[in-house]
Amino acid sequence: MSKKSWHHDKDKRQKWLQFMQDFHPQIDSQTIRLMDELGHVSRAIYQMGEQSVEDAGLSFAQYRVLMHLFFAEEMGERAELNPSEISDRQGVSRNTMSAFIRSLEEEGLVERRLDPHDRRRFNISLTESGRDVVRQHTRQHLGTIDRFFSVLSRDEQINLLNLLRKLSGQAAVSNSV
Template identity: 45%
Template sequence: MNKPKSRHERRKYWLKFVESLGLDVDADAFRLMNEMHMVTHAIKQIGENSLAAAGLSMAQYRILTHLLFSKNVFDEDVLNPSEISDHLGVSRNTISSLIRSLEDKDLIQRKLDTNDRRKFKISLTSAGTDLVTRYAGHHMHNVSHCFTVLNEDERKQFSSYLNRLSNQIENGRNCAKETNT
């Protein structure tokens, strides 16, 4: 059999494949999950590409914008690595590596916490503030352009669907069904 060329054809084959497994599952849910993954990946790639000129990865950019956001909105000039890790949903080891790379570029600085000398506080340097401010508009424009295909009502509806899914996952309802395997 020749591989189907269109996404629509591949979807049909995927649904047939999942159904052929004889599982008591909604095959369409797996199609939706796959489509969400593909769209998310594509948007992340657009984001990464828009930051390439700044020499930043998406993860580095997210740290810088979170530091700037905390400073401008909550008047918090410094954050500890675990606060950043928790907010961004990445491991402590990953944050440590990202912080080192941003420190090497002189975009952030790390200082010992005066209250607990075992901990560090992270803050933006003026170069970090300038860089994130300079590239924020370009980056956000590129990413937001992806959603211009949806009108205002469709965006609200889409957001509503995503919130419902997020709440279900967060609350664990029907997402981690126990199995006897």
């Protein structure tokens, strides 16, 4: 018999709700449920991403580095990006990005070259192996995500997208305060 996850245990969720309301008694219990549900779905999608590139021996974060490079290359932006640009695109620290780049370089998926305009900096580009990994695993990853969202009708997907955009706008306003 499989053990219920915390998220699906009604009693534990009720205790969590009460625990949270003890901090802010005026909060609507539905707000806490929405926060928890969005967090659960977000983690589930991230885990699907992790699993979809696991066969390549990459973390999802490493795969995203490759994807940013591939996108910049394919869209004619540039064939190389510097580590700061990649870290900004991913929202991670430069130290974290350095570790990702180093490991991808060791795997032969990216290469580093001195910037011809500023010899103190270097740029990162994909190798052919890196491009192959992106091509192969992007199809698999997008198939996984497509199956995940197929549980929703087209109208439900549009409604969800509109609601998420509304929340995203509110998050941007809240973060700027």
